[in-house]
Amino acid sequence: MIGWGFLTAVTGVLTWLAVAYGLNRAPRHGGRWALGAVGALWAVTAWVMVIRFARGMGAMTSMSDTYPWGVWVGFLQAGVALSGGGFVMAATVHIFHIKRFEPILRPVVLLAFLGYSFVAMTLFIEVGRPYNLWHPLAMWQHHSIMFEVAWCVTLYLTVLAVEFSPAVFERLGLKKAVDVLHRAGIPIVIVGVILSTLHQSSMGSMFLIVPQKIHPLWYSTLLPVFFLISSVAVGLCVTVVASFYSARLFGKTLDRWLLADLARAASWILLIYGAVRVVDVSARGAWGRLFDPGWLGGVFLLELGAGVFLPAVLLSRRVVRDRPRYLVLACLPALAGVVLNRLTVSWLSMVPYNGPGYTPHWMELAVSITLFTIVVAAFGLAAKFLPVFPADQKMGESYDGKTFS
């Protein structure tokens, strides 16, 4: 009870601050409030980690032999999806050569790198024997999707680090290193995009093996395709939201017309994603299962209605796209929708099969929220000390001179 209260207080403070900064009404000691909340959370999570490794996962999670995977896997899945901006924007700029998006590529690559770091950090806690996490690299079992996932996470994290490293080298004044990377650029980007494509889709393939456990509204042989398309859409939305908050918090300037273009692309992709999901359920004749006893039908409608079609329609409107604040508000349900989707596929959709028996422990949530705040803090530090944003890259004025701050 105390744990839940603590968690509610911390997330309440952080959400309040996020909303306040978004509305440009930062409270007087906002920074101090944030530091206090995050500091307390990190201290508690440090203690939770001691419990995790001293007494086992049973002592601080609600997972059991009936529910061997909990919210950690769902959040991990969501983290991968939300990092989708990295490969989408890298492909846009360096493969399709749509160069006007180059100014936002660097912050997006950093976001993806930090998103995958969230995934890696989660894995080190979620897995029973984290010191063996290198095993898939040495002990091959190429029939396993998890084997592919392990390789993709490792390689793609490396690729993202390389893609972002020019920012570090520039800061350190290592011009030669930057030049070398410049020349190796395109092949590295191609490798990264392929790895992401495989990895995003294999996060869905992971669940193909359990046709009898996942509710038919979600189980489909197209799961890998769904996971891939939704990660592209949501990657664009994350880019919009993160750019908006970077501008607010770090006083960086970003071209709002670029964001509007991203939003329009996101709108189309969300629409395609939603349409494919609908056609898929129709083709499998699973609509009747919407009325199964329980609340899963509601989850499906919420996910597809509020999480896919609502943002798709909103983002297709000029009125919304032209105002950064509306733009962000329209992107948020898409982010929530994909998080809900990943949590549903890995947990909620199996409730009818497994029976009730899992509600996340507050300590599980504390760990995930902590890792999220670590990622946000790391982004802030990088934005402060490294040339991440276009102003620092001396990109000059944006093409029509209009910027938003």
Added chain:
Amino acid sequence: MSDGLTRRGFFKGALGALAAAVLPQSMARASGAPSKAGVAGVLVDITRCIGCRACQRGCQRANDLNAPQELMDMEHLATRLEPSFHQWTVVNREGGGDAPVRQVKRQCMHCLEPACVSVCPVAALDQTDQGPVIYRESRCIGCRYCMIACPFDVPRFEWDNGLTPVIGKCQFCAQQRLFKGLPPGCVEACPTGALKFGRRDDLLFEAKARLRSRSDVYVDHVYGEHEVGGTSWLYISDTPFEKLGFKKNLPKRPLPTLTWDVVSWIPGIVAVLASLFGVLAFSLSRKNHQDSSGGPA
């Protein structure tokens, strides 16, 4: 299109050759389709089980497990026991209601095409040539994908161990008994002949003979003959299996094919994407070069 297909074929072949060179032998074997007819198996005749739980004690002895043994007898049969990381088999009362009460032993079914083996990223779970699915603790990373994938919900995790948790599941006493020609500990302990050890094809023949000779008693179904492509452990019963807590409506198709259908495409997808992106990126970058003096990246 034919170009794409041959390229895919080439990559598959290349991957196969690489696999043969790099992977342990058991892995290379897994990509072929070995005959599973002669694998070791056990036939469980539910009509003959009296619920003495001697098999549970036999399992503990044979595998040096340390689950509390106070409840492992007939007097405590009313107390339901759950399998755990150190209790690989349990006998419980099942049925009731409109069905008669029966004693049912549960343990790993040792699938002929095991889902757990196919999903394990490090081959910590592996299928031996004689059929049994074994677990190698030293390889395990504790990802618990096997627990998700298992159609019979067999693998268990050591939740109260922080640093060295293990997966627990019946291994058919493979290392310490089967490979020496001995039956598993549970079969040896069974006093009523409810468990019979042998070659799977022989046991299947015998199961069907029993069903035919007492068709008034038995349900006409050998559980494990076709479920998820067949299992090494086979059950016959006088009570419908779904009334005794057995998973019903399992696909007859082996589950690993569901993922292999996707995984086998990967080399092809990589090849197609690599050539597509490569051509696109470099042709567009050359065009950009000619258009303006701006370089790539």
